[in-house]
Amino acid sequence: MRHPHTDAPLALGARGARVAVLQRALERLRLGRYPELLALRPDGVFGHATATAVQQYQSLAGLPADGTVGPACWASITADCARLRGRR
DSSP, X not given: OOOGGGSOOBOTTXXXXXXXXXXXXXXXXXXXXXXXXXXXXXXXXXXXHHHHHHHHHHHHTTSOOOSOBOHHHHHHHHHHHHHHHHTO
């Protein structure tokens, strides 16, 4: 299986398994490192709540807060999730 960040960017209106992976990752980051992120219910739909959480994450991570999850954003999310796993 290809890593999600090797595919096309995710943005408002996207649907599917890649969106659910993103939502679960953002929720892990909210619970473990960034409590200010909007809480998400992973449903595989990149709606306004997901877009808001992505923009919040991007701002906190020092990325352009455009709400689009491209390679740089995926890499940052992946690295932050790996750091959380390393703290256990």
